[in-house]
Amino acid sequence: LRIDVHGHVSAPAHLWSIRAGLLAARGTHGRPALPKQLSVEGLKEFLNAGGGGGPGGPHLKLMDQHRTDVQLISPRPYQMMHSEKPAWMVRWWTELCNDVVHNECRAFPDRFIGIAGLPQAAGEPLDAAVAELERAVTKLGFRGALLNPDPHENNGTVPPSLGERYWYPLYEKACELDVPLHIHSCGSHSVREPYSMNFIREETTAVLGLVHSDVFRDFPRLKIVISHGGGAIPYQFGRFQAMSARSGGPLFSEQLRNIYFDTCLYSQEAIELLIKTVGVDNCLFGSECPGTGTAVDPQTGRDYDDVAHYIDKIGFLSDADKDQVLWKNAARLFNLSAVQPRL
Numbered sequence: 628l629r630i631d632v633h634g635h636v637s638a639p640a641h642l643w644s645i646r647a648g649l650l651a652a653r654g655t656h657g658r659p660a661l662p663k664q665l666s667v668e669g670l671k672e673f674l675n676a677g678g679g680g681g682p683g684g685p686h687l688k689l690m691d692q693h694r695t696d697v698q699l700i701s702p703r704p705y706q707m708m709h710s711e712k713p714a715w716m717v718r719w720w721t722e723l724c725n726d727v728v729h730n731e732c733r734a735f736p737d738r739f740i741g742i743a744g745l746p747q748a749a750g751e752p753l754d755a756a757v758a759e760l761e762r763a764v765t766k767l768g769f770r771g772a773l774l775n776p777d778p779h780e781n782n783g784t785v786p787p788s789l790g791e792r793y794w795y796p797l798y799e800k801a802c803e804l805d806v807p808l809h810i811h812s813c814g815s816h817s818v819r820e821p822y823s824m825n826f827i828r829e830e831t832t833a834v835l836g837l838v839h840s841d842v843f844r845d846f847p848r849l850k851i852v853i854s855h856g857g858g859a860i861p862y863q864f865g866r867f868q869a870m871s872a873r874s875g876g877p878l879f880s881e882q883l884r885n886i887y888f889d890t891c892l893y894s895q896e897a898i899e900l901l902i903k904t905v906g907v908d909n910c911l912f913g914s915e916c917p918g919t920g921t922a923v924d925p926q927t928g929r930d931y932d933d934v935a936h937y938i939d940k941i942g943f944l945s946d947a948d949k950d951q952v953l954w955k956n957a958a959r960l961f962n963l964s965a966v967q968p969r970l
């Protein structure tokens with residue numbers, strides 16, 4: 628079995644046209660309704676006809692080619708526009724994206740499980756995000772949410788680190804609902820650091836913000852997953868380990884045991900380094916397919932984002948280890964049997 632914890636919704640252009648309309652009028656034309664193309668039937672038709680993935684390829688076909696049984700899907704992060712104003716427009720857009728994710732899950736209940744986007748309007752309290760997390764889990768059957776560590780979207784305003792009290796209402800609600808928060812940065816205003824670069828930097832920063840804080844002491848049941856293999860963490864592990872040893876506190880390696888990492892990395896070496904660094908128990912198969920990695924490697928003829936293939940090839944993992952990374956850790960952490968008994 629293969630459960631991919633890192634996927635994003637595929638939808639026809641109608642979804643992105645709603646976003647453009649909202650921005651053009653700053654929401655003053657009212658709250659948009661979902662057109663029929665974004666209904667359960669509309670999305671079923673779209674994906675069955677090979678839609679999704681843009682130039683990357685059809686969403687369901689890619690899942691079949693990579694033998695991914697189930698994928699956890701969320702709104703496309705770089706489209707979330709958390710830094711735009713007014714805040715209620717951000718909330719409308721997020722709720723609407725979650726409704727589309729929900730419809731896609733209803734269209735293909737055996738293939739998709741929902742993960743929420745949160746209306747984290749920049750500079751605002753987290754009340755709307757807490758309410759939407761609750762709606763997504765209790766009303767839509769979602770099993771977690773993406774958390775954007777920089778709602779300002781790299782516009783020069785520095786957000787609170789993930790160790791700060793600002794985030795506590797969200798941590799409290801995630802613990803109460805017993806769902807993971809998946810750290811995934813969103814857009815970037817910077818041309819020097821476009822969103823893909825910003826993901827990696829923010830996700831590295833997220834790990835350090837959490838380990839240098841009281842968060843896991845205050846919320847011992849909090850489940851945190853970091854996207855994209857933890858950014859630079861596996862590669863720079865020794866640097867942070869040395870700092871922790873010098874300070875006489877708990878070792879960085881011990882603190883990392885509180886955090887899970889997805890394997891959303893597109894080379895054999897990077898995935899092996901991640902698993903060696905944080906261990907089999909803390910890794911979850913994630914591919915973000917279709918997405919940035921959807922392209923064919925000219926040297927091997929395989930898709931870069933056929934991430935399970937890299938995991939399958941790892942010589943130092945037993946078959947039992949591979950099962951843990953490919954689905955068992957995810958099924959347990961996200962409590963997926965709550966929505967799909969066969970998991």
Ligand SMILES: [Zn+2]
Pocket residue numbers: 633635704811854915
């Ligand atoms: Zn992603």
